[in-house]
Amino acid sequence: MASRVTIVDLANQLGVSRQTISNVLNAPHRVKEETRIRVARAIEESGYRPNAAARQLRNHVSKNVGMRLQPAGNGISGTVLTGFLYGLTEAAHSHGYRVTLYCADSDEEEISRYEELVTEADLDGFILTATHHGDQRAAWLAQRGIPFVAFGRPWDSGRDVSDAGHSWVDVDGRSGTREATEHLIAAGHRRIGYIGWPNGSGVGGDRRSGWLEAMTEHFGTEDPAPLIYAGEDTAASGSSGAATLLARGATAFVCASDSLALGASAYLRQSDQPALASAVVGFDNTPVAAAVGLSSVSQPVESAAAEVMRLLLGHLNSPTAEPQHVLLRPRLELRDLQPFNH
Amino acid sequence: MASRVTIVDLANQLGVSRQTISNVLNAPHRVKEETRIRVARAIEESGYRPNAAARQLRNHVSKNVGMRLQPAGNGISGTVLTGFLYGLTEAAHSHGYRVTLYCADSDEEEISRYEELVTEADLDGFILTATHHGDQRAAWLAQRGIPFVAFGRPWDSGRDVSDAGHSWVDVDGRSGTREATEHLIAAGHRRIGYIGWPNGSGVGGDRRSGWLEAMTEHFGTEDPAPLIYAGEDTAASGSSGAATLLARGATAFVCASDSLALGASAYLRQSDQPALASAVVGFDNTPVAAAVGLSSVSQPVESAAAEVMRLLLGHLNSPTAEPQHVLLRPRLELRDLQPFNH
DNA sequence: GTGAAAGCGCTAACAC
DNA sequence: GTGTTAGCGCTTTCAC
Numbered sequence: 053m054a055s056r057v058t059i060v061d062l063a064n065q066l067g068v069s070r071q072t073i074s075n076v077l078n079a080p081h082r083v084k085e086e087t088r089i090r091v092a093r094a095i096e097e098s099g100y101r102p103n104a105a106a107r108q109l110r111n112h113v114s115k116n117v118g119m120r121l122q123p124a125g126n127g128i129s130g131t132v133l134t135g136f137l138y139g140l141t142e143a144a145h146s147h148g149y150r151v152t153l154y155c156a157d158s159d160e161e162e163i164s165r166y167e168e169l170v171t172e173a174d175l176d177g178f179i180l181t182a183t184h185h186g187d188q189r190a191a192w193l194a195q196r197g198i199p200f201v202a203f204g205r206p207w208d209s210g211r212d213v214s215d216a217g218h219s220w221v222d223v224d225g226r227s228g229t230r231e232a233t234e235h236l237i238a239a240g241h242r243r244i245g246y247i248g249w250p251n252g253s254g255v256g257g258d259r260r261s262g263w264l265e266a267m268t269e270h271f272g273t274e275d276p277a278p279l280i281y282a283g284e285d286t287a288a289s290g291s292s293g294a295a296t297l298l299a300r301g302a303t304a305f306v307c308a309s310d311s312l313a314l315g316a317s318a319y320l321r322q323s324d325q326p327a328l329a330s331a332v333v334g335f336d337n338t339p340v341a342a343a344v345g346l347s348s349v350s351q352p353v354e355s356a357a358a359e360v361m362r363l364l365l366g367h368l369n370s371p372t373a374e375p376q377h378v379l380l381r382p383r384l385e386l387r388d389l390q391p392f393n394h
Numbered sequence: 395m396a397s398r399v400t401i402v403d404l405a406n407q408l409g410v411s412r413q414t415i416s417n418v419l420n421a422p423h424r425v426k427e428e429t430r431i432r433v434a435r436a437i438e439e440s441g442y443r444p445n446a447a448a449r450q451l452r453n454h455v456s457k458n459v460g461m462r463l464q465p466a467g468n469g470i471s472g473t474v475l476t477g478f479l480y481g482l483t484e485a486a487h488s489h490g491y492r493v494t495l496y497c498a499d500s501d502e503e504e505i506s507r508y509e510e511l512v513t514e515a516d517l518d519g520f521i522l523t524a525t526h527h528g529d530q531r532a533a534w535l536a537q538r539g540i541p542f543v544a545f546g547r548p549w550d551s552g553r554d555v556s557d558a559g560h561s562w563v564d565v566d567g568r569s570g571t572r573e574a575t576e577h578l579i580a581a582g583h584r585r586i587g588y589i590g591w592p593n594g595s596g597v598g599g600d601r602r603s604g605w606l607e608a609m610t611e612h613f614g615t616e617d618p619a620p621l622i623y624a625g626e627d628t629a630a631s632g633s634s635g636a637a638t639l640l641a642r643g644a645t646a647f648v649c650a651s652d653s654l655a656l657g658a659s660a661y662l663r664q665s666d667q668p669a670l671a672s673a674v675v676g677f678d679n680t681p682v683a684a685a686v687g688l689s690s691v692s693q694p695v696e697s698a699a700a701e702v703m704r705l706l707l708g709h710l711n712s713p714t715a716e717p718q719h720v721l722l723r724p725r726l727e728l729r730d731l732q733p734f735n736h
Numbered sequence: 737g738t739g740a741a742a743g744c745g746c747t748a749a750c751a752c
Numbered sequence: 753g754t755g756t757t758a759g760c761g762c763t764t765t766c767a768c
Contacts, residue, residue: 056513058761069739074763084737101514105450106761109744114447116494121480124473130681131472137479138463141495150515152458153483153493171398172443173492287686288732311685314656315734322664339472340682343653344629390630392657400745411755416747426753448745451760739768744761751756 057100066094077102114174117144117364118152120162120181127182128204131338132353136203139357140179147365149176163192170198177364179203183220185213194218199367201360205377207254214377219367221359221378225255225335228349228382229262232306232333235384237270241304241331245279245297247290247316248308256308259335263306283312290315294332298323304331310338313346317389330389337385345390350383399442408436419444456516459486459706460494462504462523469524470546473680474695478545481699482521489707491518505534512540519706521545525562527555536560541709543702547719549596556719561709563701563720567597567677570691570724571604574648574675577726579612583646583673587621587639589632589658590650598650601677605648625654632657636674640665646673652680655688659731672731679727687732692725 063070068091075083076091083091094100108114119140122129128136141151152175156162166189169175177199183190185208193200194217202220206213229246236244246263249256260280267276278300283289290312294305298320305320305328307313313334320329334341337350359378366373405412410429417425418433425433436442450456461482464471470478483493494517498504508531511517519541525532527550535542536559544562548555571588578586588605591598602622609618620642625631632654636647640662647662647670649655655676662671676683679692701720708715 056761059763060761070761071740071763072738075738078763082737087737101510103451103513103761104515105447105456106744107763108447109445109451109746109760110762110764112744121476121483123480124477129473129476131466134463134471134475135466137495138465138497141463142497145497151495153479153495155480155483155487168443171445173446285685286732287734291734311681314682314685318660318734321660338682339653339680340656340685343627343656343682390628392629392633392660398745401747402745412745413747413756414754417754420747424753429753445745448760449747451744451762452746452748454760737768739766741766742764744763746760748759749757752754 056103057098059100059102062091062094062098062100065098066091108174112174113176115148116150116152116173116175117177117179117361118154118166118169118175119179120165121153121155122181123155123157132336132351135351135353136357139354140361142354143358143361147361149361159188162189166193166198170196177201177368179360179364183216183218184208185216190216190218197371199364199371201364201367203356203360205254210252210254210257212254212258217375219363219375219377221356221363221380223351223353223356223382224379225258225349225382226262226265228335228351228384229259229306229308230266231262231382231384232347232349233263233266234270235386236304236306236331236333237266239304239331242271243279243300243302244304244306245281245293245300245302246276246306246308247281247283247293247297247312249285250282259308285309285311287311287315287318291319294319294323298325298328303328305333307332307334310334310336310341310346310348313348314340314344317344317346332389333384341385341387344392345387347384347386347389350385352380352382356380398445399440401442401444404433404436404440404442407440408433450516454516455518457490458492458494458515458517459519459521459703460496460508460511460517461521462507463495463497464523465497465499474678474693477693477695478699481696482703484696485700485703489703491703501530504531508535508540512538519543519710521702521706525558525560526550527553527558529558532558532560539713541706541713543706543709545698545702547596552594552596552599554596554600559717561705561717561719563698563705563722565693565695565698565724566721567600567691567724568604568607570677570693570726571601571648571650572608573604573724573726574689574691575605575608576612577728578646578648578673578675579608581646581673584613585621585642585644586646586648587623587635587642587644588618588648588650589623589625589635589639589654591627592624601650627651627653629653629657629660633661636661636665640667640670645670647675649674649676652676652678652683652688652690655690656682656686659686659688674731675726683727683729686734687729689726689728689731692727694722694724698722 183206281293294316334348337348341348525548623635636658676690679690683690
């Protein structure tokens with residue numbers, strides 16, 4: 053038991069009222085400079101820390117924000133989530149906030165968790181992932197004036213609904229695949245294939261559109277359809293994609309994920325044009341990409357987290373703040389392909 | 395603002411004292427059955443939730459446990475961490491606890507974070523990862539009687555120091571590679587190679603020993619050294635390992651990681667014995683393994699988290715509880731190798 | 737600019 | 753068994 057020093061101890065010790073200590077901390081301008089310095093120094097030396105519970109009881113503010121953790125497989129998980137969470141925790145800390153985690157199996161359950169966390173633990177705000185148009189959670193929170201920011205644009209059956217009435221931060225997948233495509237164009241490629249997922253996923257469509265944009269811009273009139281392959285998110289599907297598109301004359305490949313890219317590059321390495329294996333770009337810059345030396349579009353997850361926190365603070369500090377949207381540019385991580393199958 | 399109903403509202407409404415309400419919640423045996431039921435029902439109907447801050451202020455107990463998030467690359471991260479965190483959050487919730495995250499760049503910084511989180515936010519306990527012998531953090535916490543449990547045995551320059559004076563939960567890597575090896579033996583293999591990391595890492599040594607044990611047990615007298623390959627944790631290194639060991643007559647491969655296994659299987663597929671590619675087993679069952687259809691040893695991270703929480707609760711409820719150690723068996727996830735490079 | 741009073745919502749201790 | 757008293761540590765009035 054560290055003997056906790058309270059505001060009263062400090063006040064007695066300094067011969068001032070506890071209110072003065074409180075003011076030094078919360079409203080420094082109301083205190084005479086001289087007193088302020090004397091008190092501040094004493095706080096420093098004594099190791100006094102204002103008790104969060106007492107503050108929370110008084111203010112109904114916990115300096116805590118909540119984020120739901122999805123079971124593996126749903127929404128973001130793995131490396132991207134880890135990086136985001138790390139960034140979020142750091143950003144929160146640097147603003148005097150903490151991050152509380154919670155789980156839920158459905159949106160309904162998440163809402164009852166909100167109810168619990170807000171009334172019981174006074175959580176100040178939330179970070180949402182995987183929002184969609186007409187999201188019950190967003191509506192529930194908005195209706196009660198509980199601040200929140202989404203990581204990820206709200207998608208609705210493949211369409212981006214950026215005009216949603218709430219703040220969000222996202223990574224611009226389109227810009228990422230566009231940059232990847234342009235990199236390949238600059239390297240002399242002209243027939244660049246796109247290996248992705250079937251229509252319907254917002255993220256998938258977004259990533260595809262960057263490739264499409266670059267291709268259209270540079271090689272305007274050609275029909276892009278023959279250079280597109282869509283399948284499930286596995287390496288096997290990536291291989292099939294590479295095989296299919298190679299047969300159609302593709303010499304380079306932009307992929308919607310590292311799994312697809314892994315399969316594509318593996319296929320190419322053992323094809324009759326193994327050099328093309330290094331003309332494959334993946335997405336998300338997962339550890340696989342690093343392990344095999346695959347170029348990949350890297351999401352700036354920590355910056356995204358910092359932005360999320362920044363917007364959330366805006367809402368926390370002024371409840372009437374307008375929703376804001378931030379779209380971050382990913383970075384193309386270029387690597388030399390490791391000759392890992394020979 | 396949801397109109398919060400407090401213990402006083404409820405007491406007035408029911409015509410009992412607030413203490414009775416409190417008793418129904420915290421010491422039901424002291425309340426007459428009839429009253430208890432009446433109060434319990436009213437609690438249910440009114441949606442009353444005891445305020446955490448008030449409770450915390452009174453009890454110096456926050457019903458919150460803390461866990462440090464490591465920046466990507468250090469210690470566990472990615473899928474394993476995500477799964478563990480999810481399991482931890484669920485387990486905590488089911489016992490009425492919440493999980494608070496924090497960051498630190500070093501052990502020293504983590505300790506100052508403890509100080510802050512304990513005195514300021516009344517965190518009740520902590521989960522440690524990557525503990526080692528003579529860990530400052532463990533000593534600091536133990537000295538102050540702050541409950542904690544480690545995920546991972548304390549390793550000291552490659553040696554397991556299971557006798558550490560604190561509770562831990564870990565996954566038995568040895569048992570995992572042993573099972574993988576025995577699976578391959580049962581499939582008719584005899585010369586089974588091990589592709590791992592250089593000596594020095596506790597986890598690496600642990601995983602290697604399972605293979606060694608199984609080999610020694612089944613093929614006693616043979617010198618295992620020629621069947622071992624050690625390199626960095628990349629697919630390229632896995633390929634080199636497979637090439638080297640294949641030349642020495644290996645027909646199957648147990649790997650310390652999925653990255654290594656990925657490289658090994660890719661190498662084998664394009665070797666003159668492509669069928670051997672399916673005689674490769676990885677470790678950690680990451681998304682790569684799933685994507686390429688690689689068999690892999692899977693850590694029961696959610697059970698590990700549940701166990702961590704169970705031990706932590708033990709310490710939370712009785713501060714004098716003896717340290718306990720739990721070693722969990724991983725599971726061999728068998729997959730049919732996808733022909734992803736053709 | 738500083739101090740005094742009051743109360744946030746809860747529970748341990750005690751009295752009834 | 754149930755009610756009363758007191759106080760956890762803090763901050764927002766309001767006097768001074």
